[in-house]
Amino acid sequence: MDLPFIAATLTRRGLLTPGRPIRVVSQLNALRRWGWSLAGELRQAAARDPGRVAVVDERGATMTYQELLERSERLARSLRSHLGVQAGDRVGVLCRNHHGLIEAIVAAMLLGADAVLVNTGLSAAQLGTVAEEQGLRVLVHDGEFTxxxxxxxxEVHRVDERRHEELIAAAVPGEQLQPPERDGRTIVLTSGTTGAPKGARRPTPHGFGPLVSIIDRIPLHTRNTTMIAAPIFHTWGYAALQVSFALRATVVLHRRFDPAATLTALVAQRCDAMFAVPVMLQRLMEVEPPQPRPPLKVVAVSGSALPGNLAIAFMDRYGDVLYNLYGSTEVSWASIAGPRELRAAPTTAGRPPHGTRLAILDENGRPVRDGEVGRIFVGNEMLFEGYTSGAGRERRDGLLDTGDLGRLDADGLLFVDGRADDMIVSGGENVFPSEVEDLIARLPQVREVAVIGVPDPDYGQRLxxxxxxxxxxxxxxEAVREYVRRYLARFSVPRDVVFVKYLPRNATGKVLSRELRRYFD
Structure with missing residues (x-):
């Protein structure tokens, strides 16, 4: 990424504003010594703005950047002296969104250990598998998961919230931490909607490039007050935390998402930005908007497709503040759609940001024509380093397979048709469930919808x-089927229409298709 572009973007977002010389030097020195991991970002923020509030949560905890760093350092020293954590070890973190989760991640990285972000929706059996496969030395967890x-x-040391505080209090005073011999990695578990989750090794940024790619297209500024509603154990929530620390933002956290409580906090804390997943926007739209409205300038979503006309409805209520990022644990980001693009095409995934390459390829690795569906491949600075099992994903010319199918229109806008393994073949025709979902979601009676493929003795599969x-x-x-028949081809009409109280979802808001298929077992 070219230096003039980086400098211009950092200037626009307030990162190159003058400051007290001693603090600026300390900030740059923190990045030089500790790098661009979450621990390095926290250190540079504490060096530049030590008294700025870093975290506010719904239980009344308010911590400055200096306080958060000091608690993280004390926890790191105790993990090393009391539990024997060393560089290269793995520390699992099974926490909802609160300051203790941040402290555990940063403490692991300060020691050069890998932080394994554990999905709060995993069962006891899945947790056992994760602990074994990831070789956890320590698991930091909330009391509710005891x-x-x-x-x-x-051999796995379990650290609940009480023990967490004891370790911070027991830290050896005056012992200085030095940059570890190896950088601690972040390991994100894939969402596991189809089975046991896999660990994906996330790379550590090597400079301003990844940050600039995002904030060039999503207008976040230094010292924003940002609600991170998306779970931080998920790639999107974790990315939100990294960006927030880089911008020295005040981060507002709630352990659980509640639409009414979220709106109250957005107003009370005067949040100008929020990171969420699309299902959270659906829930916010079901709650009467507060007066006055939250002073939001940016609402950034990722993690799943925006259904129906949700983007339009949300912006009609809260203003043209919506940004939709399409990406994955493996490729980080691929494209971003802003308010103008979402107004024109509410389901678009937008365009690749600066420094990102995107290609739609056929099965032989050749580019397809505009409008044709193919496999989505992405290249950027933050492609994952592979799964902890040693497996990887297909690469072509430096681009990584996302596992999704999509198409580009004549204006270069990306549309994602769904996972390659979600596409079904019904009577010889390729059918994309997401297209049918999007159409049905537009019905005013429908709160949420999922369309899947199920076995069919005559056609192979049906919707x-x-x-x-x-x-x-x-x-x-029959009214639902007739509605679909009016707009789509006959093979896109769902044979089965099942009414449920709610859709089963994992902790990141993704629909659990395997739970729905049990209706046909």
Missing amino acids: ERVLGLPG AAFLALRPGETLDP
């Missing part, structure tokens, strides 16, 4: 639609 972690191997309706609404299955 029963779930009782069956972990005895089944699962609908959760808004309170007091009714729909007839």
